Amino acid sequence: FGGVDFLYTSPERIQSSLFIERFKSMQVGLIVVDEAHCISEWGHDFRPSFMKIKNLREYHPNTPILALTATATEKVRKDIIEQLALKKAIIHEASFERKNVSYEILKTENKIARMIDFCKANSATGIIYCQTRKSVKEIARILLANSISSGFYHGGLENNERQKMLQSWLKEDIKIMVATNAFGMGIDKPNVRFVLHYELPQSLEAYFQEAGRCGRDGELARAIAFVEPNDTKELMHNVVQKFPEKEVVFNTYKVLCNYLNLAFGSGKDETYPIDLKSMCETFKLDYAQTYNSLKILELNENIQFSEGFFHPTKVKFLVDNAELYNFQVKHEKYRALTTLLTRSYSGIFDIKQNIFEAEIAKRIGISEPELKNYLEALKLNEIIDVNFRSSLPTVTFIQARVNDLNFELAATIYHDRKNNSVNRVEKVIELVESEVCRAKQIINYFGQETSNCGICDWCKKNESKVKLSEKSLQEFLREERTIGICAEYFSCSENEINTLLRPLLIKEKIIFNNGKYYLR
Numbered sequence: 001f002g003g004v005d006f007l008y009t010s011p012e013r014i015q016s017s018l019f020i021e022r023f024k025s026m027q028v029g030l031i032v033v034d035e036a037h038c039i040s041e042w043g044h045d046f047r048p049s050f051m052k053i054k055n056l057r058e059y060h061p062n063t064p065i066l067a068l069t070a071t072a073t074e075k076v077r078k079d080i081i082e083q084l085a086l087k088k089a090i091i092h093e094a095s096f097e098r099k100n101v102s103y104e105i106l107k108t109e110n111k112i113a114r115m116i117d118f119c120k121a122n123s124a125t126g127i128i129y130c131q132t133r134k135s136v137k138e139i140a141r142i143l144l145a146n147s148i149s150s151g152f153y154h155g156g157l158e159n160n161e162r163q164k165m166l167q168s169w170l171k172e173d174i175k176i177m178v179a180t181n182a183f184g185m186g187i188d189k190p191n192v193r194f195v196l197h198y199e200l201p202q203s204l205e206a207y208f209q210e211a212g213r214c215g216r217d218g219e220l221a222r223a224i225a226f227v228e229p230n231d232t233k234e235l236m237h238n239v240v241q242k243f244p245e246k247e248v249v250f251n252t253y254k255v256l257c258n259y260l261n262l263a264f265g266s267g268k269d270e271t272y273p274i275d276l277k278s279m280c281e282t283f284k285l286d287y288a289q290t291y292n293s294l295k296i297l298e299l300n301e302n303i304q305f306s307e308g309f310f311h312p313t314k315v316k317f318l319v320d321n322a323e324l325y326n327f328q329v330k331h332e333k334y335r336a337l338t339t340l341l342t343r344s345y346s347g348i349f350d351i352k353q354n355i356f357e358a359e360i361a362k363r364i365g366i367s368e369p370e371l372k373n374y375l376e377a378l379k380l381n382e383i384i385d386v387n388f389r390s391s392l393p394t395v396t397f398i399q400a401r402v403n404d405l406n407f408e409l410a411a412t413i414y415h416d417r418k419n420n421s422v423n424r425v426e427k428v429i430e431l432v433e434s435e436v437c438r439a440k441q442i443i444n445y446f447g448q449e450t451s452n453c454g455i456c457d458w459c460k461k462n463e464s465k466v467k468l469s470e471k472s473l474q475e476f477l478r479e480e481r482t483i484g485i486c487a488e489y490f491s492c493s494e495n496e497i498n499t500l501l502r503p504l505l506i507k508e509k510i511i512f513n514n515g516k517y518y519l520r
Contacts, residue, residue, distance in 0.1 A: 002094075005212070005477065007026075010049075011038075011047065011050045011052060011053055012047035012304060012396075013048070013165065013466050014050045014052065014053065014055075014056065015052050015349070018350055018351055020059070023056065023059055023060075024059045025341055028063045028068060028269075028322045029058075029063070029507075030058045030063065030064055030065075031053075031056060031063055031064070031065045032065075032066045032068065033050075033065065033066070033068065033084065033199070034068050035055055035065045035068070035069060036050075036067035036068055036072070036080050036084075037069040037071055037072045037076050037080070037205070039051060039077045039079070039080055039083045039084065040075075040079035040080055040083065041071075041079070041393065041416065041417065041420070042073070042075050042076050042079055043072070043076045043079075043205075044071065044202075044203035044205035044206055044422060044424060045206075045495050046299070046417070048298070048299060048301050049304070050083075051083055053084065054083060054084050054085050054310065057085060062375075065084055065086060067080050067084055067086070070209060070212070071205035071208060071209050071446075072446075072447065073205075073447060074447040076291070077091065077093075085438065089292045090394070092233065092480060093290055095448065096208070096321060096442070096443045096446045096448055097439070097443055097448075097450055097453075098212065098215065098439070099453070100215045100218055100219060100220050100221060100441075100455075101212070101214060101221050101222070101223055101455075102220070102221070102222045102455040102456050102457070102460075103211065103217045103223050103438035103439050103442065103453075103456045103457075104222060104223065104224040104225070104438070104456060104457035105224075105225050105227055105431070105457060106224050106225065106226050106227065106457070106488070107228075107229075107434050107493060108226060108227070108228060108484060108494060109226050109228065109229070109494055110193040110228075110422060110484075111198065111224060111226035111227070111228050112139075112142060113482070113484065113515075114117070114226055114484040115128070115139075115196060115198065115226055116142070116143070116148070117225070117482055117484055117485060118194075118196070119143060119146075119150075119176060120146070120148065122193065122194060123175065123304070124170070124175070124193035124194065124269070125172060125175055125176070125189065125191055125192050125193060126175065126176050126177075126192060126195065126196065126214070127176070127177050127178075127179060127183065127192060127194075127195045127196070127210075127213055127214070128143075128176060128177070128178045128195075128196045128197075128198055129179060129180070129181065129183075129195065129197050129198065129199075129201070129210050130152075130178065130180060130195070130198045130199055131180070131199040131200075131201065131254070132180070132199075133154045133155075133156055135179055135198060135199060136152050136153075136154050136178050136179060137319045139152075139178045139198055139330070140152035140178040141250065142405065143176065144367070148175075148176065149174050149175040149176065150175065150176040150177070150178055151165045151168055151169060151174040151176075151177055151178070152165065152173055152177070152178045152179065153165050153166065153178070153180075153182065153183040154180045154182050154183075154393050155179055155180065155182040155307065158391070159312070163391050164178070164185075169189075170189060175296065179208065181201075181210065181259075184209070184210070184213070187213055188216065189213075190216045190217035190285070191219075192214040192215065192216065192217070192221065193214060193219075193221050193222070194214055194221060194223070194224065195210060195211050195214040195221075195222075195224075196222045196225075196226065197210070197223075197224070197225040197226065197232070197506055198226060200225060200227065200231055200232070200235050200428055200432070201428065202235065202238070202421065202424060202425055203424040203427070203428065204424070204427050204428055204431065204442060204445050205424075206444075207225070207428065208442055208446075212222035212303050214485065220455070225432070227432055231431070231432075232432055233428045234427075235425055235428065235429065236321060236422070236425055236429070239421050239422060239424075239425045240418075240422070241288060241289075242273055242292045242295065242418075242421065243292065243296065243414065243417070243418040243421070244289045244292050244293050244296070246409050246414065248289055249293045249296050249297065249409060249414075250404075250407055250409070250472045251293075252285070252289075252290050252291075252293035252294065252297070253297055253302060253407065254404070255285065255290075256274075256279070256294070256297075256303075256395065257401045259274070259279045259283070260272050260274070260395075262397070262401045264400075264401050264402070264403045265400050265401060266400055266401055267397035267400055267401050268397055268398075268399060268400040269396070269397065269398075270396065270397055271387065271394050271395070271396040272305050272394065272395050272396075273311070273387065273390050273392040273393070273394050274392060274393055274394065274395050275392055276290065276291065276392075276393060277512045291336065294395070294411065294491075298407070299413045299417060299448040300409055300410055300413050301398050301399070302397070302398060302399055302402075303395050303396060303397055303398060304392075304395070304396040304398055304504040305393065305395055306393060306394045306395075307393050311358060311387070311389060311390050311391070311392075312354040312355065312356065312389050313354070313355050313375075313386065313387065313389045314352035314353060314354055314355070315341060315345075315348060315353060315355050315375070315384050316348060316349070316350075316351060316352040316353065316384065316385045316386075317341075317342070317348055317349045317383065317384055318382055318383060318384060318385055319382075319383055320349070321342075321349075324338060324342070324383065327381070327383055327414070328331050331381075333374075333376060334377070334378060334383075336364040337360070337364055337371070337374050337375075337378075338383070340360060340363060340364060341355065341360075344360075345401055351392075352385065352387065357371050357372070357389070371386065375388075392462060401519060427445060435458065436458065437452040437453055437456055437458055437459050438453070438457065438458055439452075439453035439455075439456050440452055440453065440457040457491070459465055460491065461491035468490040468492055468496060468497075468500070469500075471472075471504075472490075473486065473490075473497070473500050473501075473504070474509065474510070476489060476490075476506065477510055477517055477518050477519045478518070478519050480516040480517070480518045481516060481517055481518070481519065482515055482516055482517075483497050483498065483501070483517070486517070490506075501517060508520060
């Protein structure tokens with residue numbers, strides 16, 4: 001890797017023979033494992049590839065390892081030490097306490113309406129987290145329709161679109177970012193005043209990590225989860241759906257291999273873009289079951305499944321320099337392109353390199369469509385191997401296709417992971433339903449002790465609750481208020497507010513207009 005002082009790579013890349021050969025001869029002073037909880041099957045974001053990291057010790061046994069994570073329970077911490085084969089590990093554990101963040105659960109019959117009310121009443125910078133890209137697009141559309149300054153961010157956007165959105169938010173050209181958990185790494189804006197959850201995440205680790213993106217300047221901030229009556233049931237249903245029956249997983253594996261025309265014993269280390277919708281329609285499969293089966297196959301280390309993030313065009317030369325020169329002599333048309341590629345991308349003869357079509361086309365004086373035609377021609381002549389840019393998911397086969405009799409689904413991957421996922425969701429539901437300090441509950445989950453925070457919704461409700469009565473409600477309605485604002489002020493449910501509003505409307509003591517109530 002030349003004169004590199006700091007090499008940033010992925011757990012998947014370190015398994016390649018090319019990486020290992022170069023790694024052997026490198027002078028390595030420290031190996032750092034970020035998001036180390038991913039190495040543990042008990043962690044909330046287990047990735048099998050992380051378990052291969054300890055193999056690096058074979059080549060540099062005396063190099064120290066630093067493992068970093070912000071969301072590890074005691075069980076996960078012990079597993080990290082074991083999986084990385086850390087001897088005499090020194091553990092530095094900071095407090096999980098965020099004294100300036102108010103964790104709040106806001107129960108409502110209409111969370112979109114409540115969220116709009118909140119965003120209109122708060123002009124500060126914030127983030128709204130959703131669990132799906134579909135929800136991200138819908139919430140962003142609704143906010144804009146209500147004249148609320150916002151943008152959206154998810155892994156399916158092209159890199160330049162993501163960067164444009166991020167910069168607009170950092171510069172505060174837009175105030176609110178609606179996003180999936182793809183909006184996370186490197187996000188360290190200090191003055192984020194609120195993080196809203198439109199949908200509940202599937203673990204307290206994910207909730208804590210996302211909520212922790214507000215209030216980094218030490219000033220008071222709010223992390224609010226909006227919850228409708230059926231949300232917790234839907235959350236549990238979704239996590240159970242993530243584990244289809246074993247027969248469904250096996251059938252998905254067979255269909256995937258057939259869809260890609262893979263013969264038995266072939267496909268190892270090969271990457272294929274895959275149109276899931278097309279595959280499901282062709283073979284009459286349920287989309288959700290197929291998606292979840294692919295995730296199980298990934299945990300089982302049959303495949304590596306990369307979801308629909310933007311993938312740039314990748315190119316690798318299949319010929320050596322001498323063969324390339326002979327080709328250039330016979331095909332002068334492609335000389336400028338092939339010369340630029342070999343000079344601009346070191347290692348392009350060894351592994352596929354990301355290329356940037358716009359820049360390349362500009363430098364050799366052709367259009368991007370023409371460049372694509374050139375690349376296709378080079379592929380046809382077996383000069384290069386190319387995967388064109390796509391937002392489709394990709395599948396990489398970690399193992400060659402096995403025959404039907406040899407296919408096995410590890411019990412630990414299926415049953416243990418399922419039980420673990422269900423247990424984590426139960427902790428999220430407990431956070432929503434329990435009548436205890438929210439912060440205390442979260443901190444206890446991570447194995448630390450603390451007292452009541454004094455600023456979460458439960459603490460405020462129990463320390464300074466305004467008593468709800470017909471008289472106090474009328475006083476509060478001297479200004480226009482929505483039912484949601486009333487419920488928040490009196491720390492009660494919307495149904496309790498409704499019970500008092502109905503007779504006041506009948507007696508014509510209050511007026512209802514355009515979604516708001518006020519005193520006559």
